[in-house]
Amino acid sequence: MTSLQREASKWLSTMQIGITNQMAYKINFLLMIIGPALVFFLIKYNLWVSIYSLEGITEIKGYTLEAMIGYQAWVLLVELLAKTSNGRNLAEDIRLGRVTTYLIYPFDFWKFHSASFLGTQVVQCVIFSLTFVIVLFAGLIEPAGVFQFLAGVGFALLVGILWYSVQFFVGMMAFWLEETWMLRVIFQITAAFLSGAIIPLELYPSWLVQVLDFTPFPYMTFYPIKVFQGEYSGSLLEGYLILFFWIFVIMMFARFALRRGMRLYTAAGM
Amino acid sequence: MRVLKKYLHVYQAYFAMNLAQASSFRMHFVLVILVDIFFYASSLLSVSFIYDHVDTIGPWTREEFLFFVSFMLAIDHLHMMLVAHGYWEFSRELRTGDLDFKLLKPIGTLFPIFFDRVRPGSALLIFVPWGCLIYFGVQAGLSPLSWVLLPFLVVVAFTLAVSIQILIAMVMFWTIESIGINFLRMQLQSLSRWPDFVYLYFFRKFFTFFIPVLIVGSAPVKFLFDYSVWQPLALVCAMILLFFWLIRVFWRIGLRRYESASS
Numbered sequence: 001m002t003s004l005q006r007e008a009s010k011w012l013s014t015m016q017i018g019i020t021n022q023m024a025y026k027i028n029f030l031l032m033i034i035g036p037a038l039v040f041f042l043i044k045y046n047l048w049v050s051i052y053s054l055e056g057i058t059e060i061k062g063y064t065l066e067a068m069i070g071y072q073a074w075v076l077l078v079e080l081l082a083k084t085s086n087g088r089n090l091a092e093d094i095r096l097g098r099v100t101t102y103l104i105y106p107f108d109f110w111k112f113h114s115a116s117f118l119g120t121q122v123v124q125c126v127i128f129s130l131t132f133v134i135v136l137f138a139g140l141i142e143p144a145g146v147f148q149f150l151a152g153v154g155f156a157l158l159v160g161i162l163w164y165s166v167q168f169f170v171g172m173m174a175f176w177l178e179e180t181w182m183l184r185v186i187f188q189i190t191a192a193f194l195s196g197a198i199i200p201l202e203l204y205p206s207w208l209v210q211v212l213d214f215t216p217f218p219y220m221t222f223y224p225i226k227v228f229q230g231e232y233s234g235s236l237l238e239g240y241l242i243l244f245f246w247i248f249v250i251m252m253f254a255r256f257a258l259r260r261g262m263r264l265y266t267a268a269g270m
Numbered sequence: 271m272r273v274l275k276k277y278l279h280v281y282q283a284y285f286a287m288n289l290a291q292a293s294s295f296r297m298h299f300v301l302v303i304l305v306d307i308f309f310y311a312s313s314l315l316s317v318s319f320i321y322d323h324v325d326t327i328g329p330w331t332r333e334e335f336l337f338f339v340s341f342m343l344a345i346d347h348l349h350m351m352l353v354a355h356g357y358w359e360f361s362r363e364l365r366t367g368d369l370d371f372k373l374l375k376p377i378g379t380l381f382p383i384f385f386d387r388v389r390p391g392s393a394l395l396i397f398v399p400w401g402c403l404i405y406f407g408v409q410a411g412l413s414p415l416s417w418v419l420l421p422f423l424v425v426v427a428f429t430l431a432v433s434i435q436i437l438i439a440m441v442m443f444w445t446i447e448s449i450g451i452n453f454l455r456m457q458l459q460s461l462s463r464w465p466d467f468v469y470l471y472f473f474r475k476f477f478t479f480f481i482p483v484l485i486v487g488s489a490p491v492k493f494l495f496d497y498s499v500w501q502p503l504a505l506v507c508a509m510i511l512l513f514f515w516l517i518r519v520f521w522r523i524g525l526r527r528y529e530s531a532s533s
Contacts, residue, residue, distance in 0.1 A: 024447075031450030039457035042473070043464060050468040051320070051327055060323045182301035186308050193312035199319055 010107045011115045018119025032085060034127060041076040044198070045069060061202045068200075073140040074225040075197050081128040082159035082224070084120060090171025091180040099265060110168075110258065117164045121157070144230025151236055152228030158243045159220050165247050169254035175261030196222030216246040280377060281385065288388040302391040306350065310398055313339055313463065328467040333409035334495065335465070340402035341424065342463045342487045347392060347399045348428045349435075349459075355387035357439050357455060361448035367530040380521065384436060416494040423490035423503075430506050431462070431486045433513035440517065443524030462486045482509045 022029055051057065052065040063071065090113065093099055102109040135141050143149050170183045177183075192198060194217040201209050201222045212218050223239060226232040232239065292299045317339050321332040330338070360383055363369040372382045407417070438455045442448040462483040466474050469484065477484040482505070489502035 025445075025450070027445065028447040028450035031453045035450070035453055035457055039460065043461060046469045046473060047464060049470065051324060054328050054467075055324055055326065057324065176297075177301075178295045178298050182298070182305045185305050186301070189305070189308045189312050193316065198312075198316050203319055203323060205319075205322075 011111070011118070014107065014112055014115035015119035015122065018116030019123055021116070022120055022123055033124070034080070037076055037079040037083070040079070040197075041072055044072045044075070048072065061200075063200065063202070070141050070229075071200055071225060073135045074228055075221055077128060077132055077135065077141075077228075078156050078159070078221055078224045079197070080131055081124055081153070081156040082163060082220070084117060084124070084160055084163045084167065090168065091174035094171070094174040094261070094265070095178075097266075099262075110255065113168065114164070121160055124160070143228070148228060148230040152224055155224040155227045155239065155243070158240065158247065159224055162216060162220065162243060162247050162250070165250040165254060169250055169257060172254055172257035172261055175257065175264050191217060191220055194218075195220040196225070216243075219243050219246070277377070277381065280381070284386045285388050285390070289390045292390045299391045302389055303395060306347070306392055306395050307398070309346070310343055310395075310402075313343060314402065328465065330465070331410075333406055337403065337406035337410045337412075338465055338487060338491045339463070340399055340406050341427070341491050343399035344403055344424050345428045345431055345487065346459075346463075347396065348424070349431060351389050351392035353384055353432055353435075355389065356384035357435065357452055359387060360384070360439055361442055361452060364442050364448065364528070369528065370530055373525075380436070380517070384432075384439075410495070412494060415497075419494065423494065426503075426506060426510070427486050427490050430482070430510050430513070431459070433510055433517065434481065434483060434486075435459070437513055437517050437520060440520040440524050443520075443527050458483050465491070478505075482506075485509065 022033075048065065048068045051060075052068070058064060060068070093102075093109075099109060102112060105112065107115075136143070166187055167184065170180050170187065173180045173183060194212055194215070196218060197220075201212070201218060204212075209218075219239070219242060223232060227236065227239070314336060317335055318332070320327070321335065325331070327335055360369075363372065363383070369383070373379055375382055403420070407420070412420070435455050435458075438451065438458065441451050445451060458481060461477060466478060466484040466488040469477065474484060485502050485506050489506045492499045493503045
């Protein structure tokens with residue numbers, strides 16, 4: 001067995017462990033992964049239907065009721081595919097001194113958690129596929145074409161890696177902070193608000209949208225949806241490169257924090 | 271009166287302990303405040319951005335809707351400051367068996383479980399939701415009687431919100447891993463942050479009579495705008511009594527199921 005095969009086998013085994021861990025408590029998994037996205041969609045579906053029907057509005061900034069519901073259905077799909085809570089336990093690993101275990105594993109801390117994340121992504125891909133079929137047959141979305149669909153899936157998967165990078169970076173803060181959930185919640189609230197997950201960005205003030213283009217937020221929900229809908233106005237390659245850039249920057253910070261943090265780490269925990 | 275004094279005395283001790291803890295971890299203290307600020311800003315701005323494109327949503331103007339949002343923020347503020355941490359601790363205590371120590375305390379058991387963690391950082395932010403409540407209340411033209419009733423109705427709505435959430439938390443006696451239950455609890459909380467009239471018929475009925483999260487904010491705010499709409503508020507009071515009773519029943523059943531660390 002070559003070293004590459006051995007490495008691949010470690011990644012695959014850890015991915016399997018990740019999937020098993022996720023599926024061990026099925027109700028818990030359902031409530032954590034599918035529940036929030038579904039309730040979020042339910043609220044927005046009701047809200048927009050009532051806004052359009054109660055006020056007799058036919059169009060808001062180019063969005064008819066069908067287009068708005070379609071947008072919200074795509075938000076649901078992008079979230080199911082991309083949004084991950086993987087890395088939530090990193091802080092606990094550090095605080096309780098469980099990092100020590102990884103020091104003697106033939107698979108380091110970063111690789112172990114990244115492989116677990118990839119395992120979760122496999123599960124999320126299955127959930128995404130099932131939900132896609134349901135919303136398609138419910139007539140909530142109209143895919144623009146096979147190429148746009150595949151490009152959108154690729155975009156959303158990269159957004160998943162971006163979410164994971166942020167979660168990993170936040171987890172590393174446990175080397176310095178007592179708890180890190182606040183940072184995670186701040187990021188989630190900000191991302192939900194500024195990524196177009198609640199309202200399409202066309203409805204935001206134009207100056208704010210211009211500012212947001214310099215941040216990763218629109219690339220986390222709004223642009224993946226536009227790619228799925230075949231309405232992404234920029235270059236697709238440029239979009240992918242921007243996402244790669246943000247993943248690279250955040251991962252570099254995370255790896256740097258891990259290296260610095262390990263110098264502070266005592267096996268007894270933090 | 272003596273019982274109330276005893277509980278207040280214990281609560282004072284909890285607050286002092288939490289304050290001492292919060293001042294030891296200053297960055298944590300600051301970050302908790304930031305979480306609340308981000309949450310308040312995103313809640314208010316989301317509604318404000320929608321109103322940039324419509325004049326009214328249902329019967330409410332921008333000011334009335336933002337008053338409702340502020341009302342819910344005031345409840346969320348009390349909730350985050352006084353109870354929110356308790357649910358997560360309850361989940362951990364059930365799993366690890368640490369609940370034993372609380373069961374042994376010479377005080378009503380639910381009190382130390384859900385009310386021993388106070389967030390002093392959130393207490394500092396009291397002026398934000400209440401400032402918004404006053405600002406949008408003035409804009410919405412609230413009557414003098416409504417201003418008098420406002421603090422009482424916030425407390426009544428908060429009581430119902432907490433009762434619903436404690437009852438949902440009781441489900442943790444039956445589950446092994448309880449983070450999902452806490453997620454469900456938070457999702458139900460987020461449903462209540464929008465007025466009942468935005469929901470379609472089935473959802474509105476279900477979340478009014480079965481899991482009454484929609485009346486938490488909608489009933490008191492509708493009453494503050496129009497005193498003839500008192501029936502939903504009466505329903506809130508009835509639901510509080512019902513949920514107090516249900517918590518009592520499920521707490522006893524749950525305790526019978528609890529097997530310390532092996533639960």
